[in-house]
Amino acid sequence: MSLDTNKLLWMYKTMLTIRGFEEKAFDLFKRGLVRGSIHFYIGEEAMATGSCGAIQPGDAITATHRGHGQCIAKGAKVDLMLAELLGKATGYCKGKGGSMHIADVDAGILGANGIVGGGIPLAAGAGLAFKLQKAPNVVLCFFGDGASNQGGLLESANLASIWKLPVVYICENNYYGLSMCVLDSVACPNIADRAVAFGMPGVVVDGNDVLAVYETVSAAVARARAGEGPTFIEGKTYRWMGHFSGDAEVYRTKEEKEEWMRKDPIARFEKILLDRNLLDSAKAQALRQEAERQLEAAEKFAIESPDPALDTLLTDIYA
Amino acid sequence: MAIITYREAVREALREEMRRDERVFMLGEDIGIYGGAFGVTTGMLEEFGPERIRNTPISEAAIAGVAVGAAAMGMRPVAEVMYIDFITLSMDQLVNQAAKIRYMFGGKAKIPMVMRTQGGAGRCNAGQHSQSLEAWFVHIPGLYVIQPSTPYDVKGLLKSAIRDDNPVIFIEHKMIYATKGEVPEKEYLVPIGVADVKREGKDVTIVATSMMLLMALEAATELAKEGIEAEVVDPCTLNPLDIDTILNSVKKTSHLVICHEANERCGVGAEIAAQVADKGFDYLDAPIKRVCAPNSVIPYNQHLERAFIPSKERLMEAVKEILE
Numbered sequence A: 001m002s003l004d005t006n007k008l009l010w011m012y013k014t015m016l017t018i019r020g021f022e023e024k025a026f027d028l029f030k031r032g033l034v035r036g037s038i039h040f041y042i043g044e045e046a047m048a049t050g051s052c053g054a055i056q057p058g059d060a061i062t063a064t065h066r067g068h069g070q071c072i073a074k075g076a077k078v079d080l081m082l083a084e085l086l087g088k089a090t091g092y093c094k095g096k097g098g099s100m101h102i103a104d105v106d107a108g109i110l111g112a113n114g115i116v117g118g119g120i121p122l123a124a125g126a127g128l129a130f131k132l133q134k135a136p137n138v139v140l141c142f143f144g145d146g147a148s149n150q151g152g153l154l155e156s157a158n159l160a161s162i163w164k165l166p167v168v169y170i171c172e173n174n175y176y177g178l179s180m181c182v183l184d185s186v187a188c189p190n191i192a193d194r195a196v197a198f199g200m201p202g203v204v205v206d207g208n209d210v211l212a213v214y215e216t217v218s219a220a221v222a223r224a225r226a227g228e229g230p231t232f233i234e235g236k237t238y239r240w241m242g243h244f245s246g247d248a249e250v251y252r253t254k255e256e257k258e259e260w261m262r263k264d265p266i267a268r269f270e271k272i273l274l275d276r277n278l279l280d281s282a283k284a285q286a287l288r289q290e291a292e293r294q295l296e297a298a299e300k301f302a303i304e305s306p307d308p309a310l311d312t313l314l315t316d317i318y319a
Numbered sequence B: 001m002a003i004i005t006y007r008e009a010v011r012e013a014l015r016e017e018m019r020r021d022e023r024v025f026m027l028g029e030d031i032g033i034y035g036g037a038f039g040v041t042t043g044m045l046e047e048f049g050p051e052r053i054r055n056t057p058i059s060e061a062a063i064a065g066v067a068v069g070a071a072a073m074g075m076r077p078v079a080e081v082m083y084i085d086f087i088t089l090s091m092d093q094l095v096n097q098a099a100k101i102r103y104m105f106g107g108k109a110k111i112p113m114v115m116r117t118q119g120g121a122g123r124c125n126a127g128q129h130s131q132s133l134e135a136w137f138v139h140i141p142g143l144y145v146i147q148p149s150t151p152y153d154v155k156g157l158l159k160s161a162i163r164d165d166n167p168v169i170f171i172e173h174k175m176i177y178a179t180k181g182e183v184p185e186k187e188y189l190v191p192i193g194v195a196d197v198k199r200e201g202k203d204v205t206i207v208a209t210s211m212m213l214l215m216a217l218e219a220a221t222e223l224a225k226e227g228i229e230a231e232v233v234d235p236c237t238l239n240p241l242d243i244d245t246i247l248n249s250v251k252k253t254s255h256l257v258i259c260h261e262a263n264e265r266c267g268v269g270a271e272i273a274a275q276v277a278d279k280g281f282d283y284l285d286a287p288i289k290r291v292c293a294p295n296s297v298i299p300y301n302q303h304l305e306r307a308f309i310p311s312k313e314r315l316m317e318a319v320k321e322i323l324e
Helices: A005-030 A045-052 A068-074 A078-085 A120-132 A151-162 A191-198 A210-225 A254-261 A265-275 A281-304 A310-314 B006-020 B044-048 B060-072 B084-098 B134-138 B151-163 B210-225 B243-253 B268-283 B302-308 B312-323
Strands: A060-062 A139-144 A167-173 A202-206 A231-236 B002-005 B024-028 B053-055 B076-081 B114-119 B144-146 B168-173 B180-183 B196-199 B204-208 B230-234 B237-239 B256-263 B289-293
Touching: A005 A045, A005 A068, A005 A078, A005 A210, A005 A265, A005 A281, A045 A068, A045 A139, A045 A167, A045 A210, A045 A265, A060 A120, A068 A078, A078 A281, A120 A139, A120 A151, A120 A167, A120 B060, A120 B084, A151 A167, A151 A191, A151 B060, A167 A191, A167 A210, A191 A202, A191 A231, A202 A210, A210 A231, A210 A265, A265 A281, B002 B006, B006 B024, B006 B044, B006 B151, B006 B180, B024 B060, B044 B053, B060 B076, B060 B084, B076 B084, B084 B114, B114 B151, B134 B144, B134 B168, B134 B237, B134 B268, B144 B151, B151 B168, B151 B180, B168 B210, B196 B210, B196 B243, B204 B210, B204 B243, B204 B312, B210 B230, B210 B256, B210 B312, B230 B243, B243 B256, B243 B268, B256 B268, B256 B312, B268 B289, B289 B312
Parallel strands: A060 A139, A139 A167, A167 A231, A202 A231, B024 B053, B024 B076, B076 B114, B114 B168, B144 B168, B204 B230, B204 B256, B256 B289
Antiparallel strands: B002 B180, B144 B237, B196 B230
16 A cells, blocks of 8 residues: 555545545434535545545635535535535635535635536646646546536536646446436446547546545546646446435435445545554544544534624625 | 727727736627627637637526636626527526625625627517516616617727726617717716716606617707607616606606617616606606517517517607697
């Protein structure tokens, strides 16, 4: 294993933080403090963590409606995220965006997106900006199996390929676009098979194996930085929770869900770290507690923060 | 002053802004060696090269979305969609992304992009190549909408649009490209959101946009022969709308006719009429009249198309009707 221990432990802690964040968010939702709806990332933590672990500050991501994990892995602060979920003035978007629009452009988070596939063309645009600015940076473009059927992907991936833009397409195939199973919505065996048509490498990776995701994305990032153009990565993973906070999940079986929960990406990675003596149970416990403490502080910050003033209704429409 | 065409005025604006600011670049279909479907970008590939004059595949969603993404990351893209009719394919990126990002990100991003396109009938291009869809964008908070009718305005407004930090929908007209007008040799800007009184008059105010502005000026000349002095106002920018200039004119003339090439229902004329009725009701001596296209698909046949486009005769009739 070429990764240093700090990086491995960062991955472990990040995955714990993502899961803890989602659990906290669900709790706040049930308490009526989070409005609207939330799309939970639990079960998919290895995708965002392995992917964002492969990029540097200065690089960018476009996130999805199921974007909390992607934002946290890219370095978003959980206190500002939770404040946004609570619609507070201190949130990332001053309470004007909510769960589906967490963004920090200066930190390279070009926004989660309420439109399925809506961020895909933006990623090509950010990649073009890096290219024209002669910057050494790359863009990770996250999207799901559902978005893979949107026309914007065809248009953007083709454009990124002919222009050799520094973009890595990361399809988080969690098997369902709301209720529709990917086996019914995509005709080819792997979504990454479509990469052939874009003229770019297509790679399928076990999306619950954070190290495999990291290595696959790292190779694609190196290729993008070298000016060789985009790569299409499909990670096969699974969302443990419903599509959104109020989903009755009538479209899948309990057995199927339990089978995937046995493939828990965090437990799996933890076992690797324990087996290789990079982690012991005391250290694991300490990291868990640290993540919990940060989330509790974030919750306190979010709850105690003020709502936005009513006169901000009409600010920020134009620059 | 130089006399140049509207087409040349657009090109001059693009050239000057690209020379001035290296963050400005263009992307669109056939804008490279071909010079654009209407010849606007002729010669620009030679001057600026393929990195900055980016020919794209036929991918209107990507053209718009790439412009939004590049703008968010510090560039100043000028995207082109060949016909406004094709902008339906860009709508998510313009309406849900470009217009929303700044607000939804709490003011922490800006999208300095221009989406250039052209609309209008007059060439027997039928229902998918002739529309005037400006009102769709006027309805969307977060976008500016500019629709210039003269070489002077198009150049000065395009330069302002490129320098502005907001997403701007910039709508030219296919039948105006070859018209000529005076343009200063020295650099100038025309401010966004300021209407222009193109002809002064005391009897009636005609607010007209784009190609209809040119027609309205002809109508005003003929009306003058009949002793009616029409004041012709070009809003130039549809959002933000300079309602004050329109109200000041109506205050003087007490009569208002609004003329645009888009069909009447929910067109920009409806908004202007509503605002004048709200803020200038006491100035009016007669009901506000709209002279617009009918609520129809634009036909191919030349006689039908001519019947579709608001005519000088219809406009003059409307003026006389409210002055009676």
